[in-house]
Amino acid sequence: MTTRYVLQALRRRPAETLAAALAVALTVAFLVALGSFTTRTGARLTERAAARVPVDWQVQVTPGSDPAVARDALAATPGLTGFRAVDYAKVRGLTSKSADGQTRTTGAAYVVSLPADYASFAPGQLRTLGGSLVGAALQQQTAANLAAAPGDTVTVLGSGRTVAVTGVAELPTADSFFQVVGAPAGSGASAPPDNVLLVAPERFRDLVGSATVIHQFHVRLNHGELPSDPARAADLITLRSNHLVADIAGSALIGDNLEVALSAAREDAIYAGLLVLLLGVPALVLAGVVALLLISLRNDRQRRDLALLRLRGVTPRRAATLLGLVALIDGLLGAALGAVLARALGTVSVPWLAGGTAAGVLLAVVTELAPVARLLRGGPPTVQDAATALPATRSPLPLRLGLDFLLLAGSAMVFWLTSRGGYKVVVVPEGVPVASVNYAALLAPALLWPGMALLTWRLSALVLARRGRRPGTDPSGRLPDLRRDVLRRRRRVVARGATGLAVAVAVTVSAAVFTTTYDRQARVDxxxxxxxxxxxxxxxxxxxxxxxxxxxxxGVTAVEQVSHRLVYVGPDLQDLYGVDAATVGRAAPLEDAFTPGSSVRAVMANLAATRDGVLLSQETLHDYQLHTGDAVRLRLRTDQGAYRSIGFHVVGVITEFATAPRDSFVVANRSYLAEATGRPAVETLLVRTGHPARVAAAIRPPTGAQVNDTTSPRVAVVSASGLAAGSLSGLARLSLTFGLLLAGASAGLVLVAGAVQRRRATTALAVLGATARQRAGFLWTEARALVALGVIGGLVAGGLVAAQLIKVLNGIFDPPPHHPVVPWDFVAATVLAVLATAAATTAVTARWTGRVDASRLRDL
Incomplete structure (x- = not known):
């Protein structure tokens, strides 16, 4: 009997089974895709952070210890791909004599011993600017200070030994290369040395003489063994370094560059999780609600089946088993279909696939059996119970209690309290292996979602509750007064449907606004x-x-010239950028966030109007107690090769600029810089184009120049935000695709549910003599009211949620956006999709409910 009942139920009602399976499939696919995206994001962040580290460990031998002890311990350490010995010695300085007989001498300098294959061992640590690094190479700034080039001779002060220069090199990661190993975070040197001589190991001891030598081993680890989560990967690297320190019993200290990079990626990983939580979870909940709505369409049929089963003497447990097996098959079919759909969308995580499948089956079983369980607890139902039920008009309990106002007030209060002090949702203290999340800030959007949903319900009910004009004549037979009165009596049902549609639209619009804003800021970054x-x-x-x-x-639309120099601000060496202030915005990205307290255009106009004007960082202004209008003298290298003091006037503060480092830098007028130093050289060209990759490939740069573009492999672009480097394209496509589907599905399903509920009413109207057009008019009136209220409520709620999300997650943007960016084309497409789905659904259901046959009459 059981098998026969289940098979007959599936055979006689295949449309209901297919609809339930599709609803479950949509939820399962979204859950699996969302979870898999989270897993892949963590893995990409770990991979990218590790790839940016040229040397994972710098193992420094403590004074008086034998370097062989550390060497032997490293050789026995698992997970290493190799290590190289690197020695440092600080000498009094370097001196050179130019061809014109002029002698130049530097201050204190470092002589560094590097093995011949070091450049290939640690790619990215060294960059050859001229000549060869095999032999003796000068750091680029040192070569400038000495006016030396390959072929010149340099003397090391102290030992008095000379060496022939074979090349000039740049140290892109000099900060970590010359770090103070073993020092607490933040207590090391504020800047790397300006003067460095790189030599072969066989010349090192002879050149440094009696200077104190620091022995280090630079280590590369196997990144393929790292866990996908950055926090777990950082913990693993820390445990390995601690184990090595214990093995060598204090003979060496470790500068763990890899752990530092992975710890920095923890913040991006947390932000990725928060994005999934705040963007993906609402869509996931909506998918579950749509599935519940679709599956519940068979509840009326189930009630009648249950009543017939009970009349034939079937026990409650047996009846629940029969109906439960049908629900289980719906769930299994939907879960299988959802797994296939998720796999078609991309690589899936096996744990998330298993979890999503189980959740889909559970959703189908619980949704279909919950009404049955309520009916079984309430006693044997009758077949005609549903026919005499009238729709409730009383407001639901949450609205009577004013829960919507309480939630919105709470959201506004939390948002104000957490945002007034310039807070950060995620805080990762330097040197502390723990990240803290200000979850209180997340309460604001968490309270805003249900608050806006309930407010939409309240306002929709109030609009629908209005009484129309007094009934008048109806010569056209369209029954406007009756339709309006029916709509008012069904206001609770219609308002509930409008609320569901509003939430669907809000989820889609909020995700679209946030991801579009993020994508724009990521491109700026x-x-x-x-x-x-x-x-x-x-x-x-x-x-x-x-x-x-x-x-x-x-393909090039604008080219801007920039003079990139090194300048001494007091004792600090900083980057200086000479620009054409009036036109630099044609090619360089300029945002108001770069110039706190003023617009970037006003600041650049002020710089252009002040011949000797200069923009300084907030840190420099604070450290040297400078203010706008103050005169300041900076030391720059002139055409004679020596540094000379040049006067400037401070015209403003700047926090970010094209190609500039994230700390202190200087921006000045290029023309004044060329005039004051006698050096009009241009070291950077900024190119604006709509086809970066194609233009970059077409440019033929001179020797020593680099060409980069915004479409380069993201690992090569050290972006300020790890997530900006990876972009949110995956989450954006996922949220927007499913959001668009759910918005259309919500509109259609809400209207289908309403038509199913009114099937007996339309049959009764037919018996009373109403035409098919008159009966369809009731459905069209309800559809217009529901869609209009749902779309308007969804657009308002989506805009508010998106604005709050952008403010709450402000720390993920660098620089922060000036205002949200609305993708009007996508918003219009969403509204059109809802309208088209509603129109098609109403037309189909009007024809379906308009049929009057023997089975419909029996239902009365």
Missing amino acids: TALTVGSDVAITLPADSGGTLDPAIAAVP
Whole structure:
């Protein structure tokens, strides 16, 4: 009997089974895809953070210890791909004599011993600017200070030994290369040394003489063994380094560069999780609600089946088993279909696949059996119970209690309290292996969602509760007064449906606004790192110059010249950028967030109007107690090769600029810089184009210059935000695709549910003599009211939620957005999809409910 009942139920009502399976499949696919995206995001962040570290560990031998002890311990350490010995010694200085007989001497310098294969062992640690690194190479700034080039001779002060220069090199990661190993976070040197001589090991001891030597081993680890989560990967690396320290019993200290990079990625991983929580979970809940609504369409049929089964003497447990097996098959079919759909969307995580499948089956069983359980507890139902039930008109309990106002007030209060002090949702203290999350800030959007849903319900009910004009004549037979009165009596049902549609639209719109804003700021972030769509760069103060003609390739709309120099602000060496302030915005990204307290255009206009004007960082202004209008003297290298003090006037503060580092830097007028130093060289060209990759490939730079563009492999672009480097394209596509489907499905299903509920009413109208057009008019009136209220409520709620999400997650943006960016084309597409689905659904259901046959009459 059991098998026969289940098979007959599936055979006689295949449309209901298919609808239930599709609803479950949609929820399962979204859950699996969302979870898999979270897992992949963590793995990408870990991989990207590790790839940016040229040397994972710097193992420094403690004074008086035998380097062989550390070497032997490293050789026995698992997970290593190799290590190299690197020695340092600080000497009094370096001196050189130019061809014109002029002698130049530097201050204190470092002589560094590097093995011949070090550049290939640690890619990214060294960059050859000229000559060869095999032999003796000068750091680029040291070569500028000594006016030395390959072929010149340099003398090491102290030992008095000389060495022939074979090349000039740049140390892109000099901060970590010369870190104070073993020092607490933040207590090391504020800047790497300006003067460095790189030599072969066989010359090192002879050149440094009696200077104190620091022995280090630079280590590379196997990144393929790291866990996918950055926090777990950082913990694993920390445990390995602690184990090594214990093995060598204090003979060495470890500078753990990899752990530092992974710890920094923890913040991005937490933000990724928060994005999934705040963008993905509402859509997931909506998917579950749509599935529940679709599955519940068979509840009326189940009530009648249950009544017939009870009349035939079937026990409650047996009846529940029969109906439960049908629900289980719905769930299994939907889960299987959802797993296939999720797999088609991309790589899936096995744990999330298993969890999503189980959740889909549970959703189907619980949704279909919950009404049955209520009926079984209430005694044997009768077949005609549903026919005499009238829709409730009383407001639901949450609205009578004013819960919507309480939730919205709570959201506003939490938002104000957490945002007034310039808070950060995620805080990762430097040197502390624990990240803290200000979950209180997340209460604001968490309270806003249900608050806006309930407010939409309240306002929809109030609009529908209005009484129309007094009944009048109806010569056209359209029954407007009766339709309006029926709509008012069904206001609770219609308002509930409008609320569901509003939530669906709000989920889609909020995700679209947030991801569009994020994508724009991510492009600004990447363009800041690169400099523009395409950037051609020479090292600062390299002595070379770039001709703007090399950027004259098809597809280029603007080219800006930038002079990149090194400048001493007091004792601090900083980057200085000479720009054409009036036109630099044609190619460089400029945001008001770069100039606190003023618009960036006003600041750049002020700089252009002040010939000797200069923009300084907030840190520099604070450290040297400078203010706008103050005169300041900066030391720059002139055409004679020596540094000379040059006067400037402070015209403003700047926090970000194209190609500039994230700490202190200086921006000045290029023309004044060339006049004051006698050096008009251009070290950077910023190129604006709509086709970065194609233009970058067409440019032929001179020797020593680099060409980069915003579409380069993201690992090569050290973006300020790890998530900006990875972009949210995956989560955006996932949320927007499913959101659009759910918005249309919500509109259609709410209207189908309403038509099913009114099937007996339309049959009764037919018996009373109403035409098919008159009966359909009731459905069209209800559909217009429901869709209008739902779309308007959804657009307002989605805009408010998106604005709050952008403010709450402000720390993920660098620089922060000035205002949300609304994708009007996508919003219009969402509204059109809802309208089209509603129109098609209403037309189909009007024809379906308009049929009057023997089975419909028996239902009365």
